[in-house]
Amino acid sequence: MVKKQLIMEKALELFAKQGFEATSVQQITDHCGISKGAFYLSFKSKDELIIALIDHFMMQITSDIDYIVKNTKDEQLLYEFYYAIYHGFQKHSDFAKVLMKEQSQTFNKELIVKMQFYDKLIEDIILTMIERLYGDEVNEKKYDLIYSIKGFMNMYSQLFVFYNVPLDLKLLSESLVEKTSVLARYATIPFVTQGLSQLLKQPMKEEVTREQLLDIIKQKIAEMEESIEKESLILLREELLEPKQPPAVVKGLLGNIRNHPHCKWISYLLRQYFEL
Template identity: 55%
Template sequence: MVKKQLIMESALELFAKQGFEATSVQQITDKCGISKGAFYLSFKSKDELIIALVDQFMEQIFADIDHLVRNKKDSATLLFDYYYVSFQSFKQHTEFANILMKEYTQSLNEKLIHKIHYYDKLVNTTILTMIDRIYGESIKQTRYDLLYCIKGFMRMYSELFLFQVVPLEMDELCQSLVEKTDLLAKGMTIPFLKKEHIDIPVYQSESSVPNDQLISLIEEKVKEMDDSIEKESLQLLLTQIDNQTYSPAIIKGLIENIRSQPDCKWIAYLLNRHF
């Protein structure tokens, strides 16, 4: 296992038991069986490690829902699939989602708060794209209110996966939320929220990264990967960042190849934005 990933996995176990603040770098290195010097070669501080864990968690969830919203052909089932994919992600990452929800409400860590706000802005944009695809002009005046209703459903019902020990029927839950969302979309007549109330990226570039950063990110990921179709696809995409010579269809196919790797989903999202 790559040392950086070992540190992250060991830290996650300790954070789950003790919380962010109560866990020291010494405890993390003891669990990993490494020196503090080896820790600081991977992360400059515990805060940087925490942000890396937040990125890993949020990037995978957001990349999945963004890919769904932008690529699903059938708008009739899009809302169900959105809820399903979102809750499935929470279910798969229950441990860290639980830590994050608890720590975020109590944290004075400005970097953590800023990072969560960054992903929240991206989620706002994706949900609004979904709302426009499903409901169109019929809810033009209330689309921002519906955005907050959908996010409210997600936050409240996510607690079932974090704290409920009774098995949940995912299909039934998602169908129930689709019904509720449709009723709100069709029944709301008095808008309250306006565009200026919603925290969304002003420019698409806010959800992108400069070319040099994207290249560096890909090069680092390539070094970590074993030889595979995914690694080869990533290397080919790397050659296209500054000078695209492949057709859009080939680029799309290569990006789909790397999406099969869970830890490459965010890179796939950034490459989709780039191309």
């Protein structure tokens, strides 16, 4: 296991029990069985480690729902969207729990900005889904629908985070599909208009450049063992340097890396870059 990954996994165990503030770097290194020097070779500070964990968690969810919205048939799209959201919370319930708690208490500006960044990405994905499913029918209320869907995501996610009871993901997803469809078809008094939505938007980071993508891919290739995912990354890097493959081949290569836990975010960034 790569040392950086080991630190993240072991630190997460402590954060889930104690929270961010109550967990020290010394406790993390003791739990990992490494020295402080080894920790600081991977992370400059505990805050940098926390941001890395948030990135990992949010990259997984953002990449998954982006892929679903772009590749699922209309009749199954809402269901697959909700199912992916709650499956992600269920799978990462320990981190989701501490993250939701810390978000309500934190004054850490970097953490707030990071969550706003991912929130904006998710809003854009939801807007694409709404426009695809309902078209002109919801022009006057599509921004309000975004907030309704985000509200469903946040409120029902608490069931996975704060209650240790078995939950039926299929039934929950079907229930929220029905609720969302009712709002889309019959709601008549939207609150969040396009104008208000623009006022609420936070500045986004600049788009990732080709050079940045090449650097990320180079790092991932160095970290990975020989596999079809690694071979696909090498071919995608070649495509960035000298485009020559048809879109279907590029899409296939992206499909090869999409489900690898360390490649979800780069697959998302490459889909945006290649417009696939």
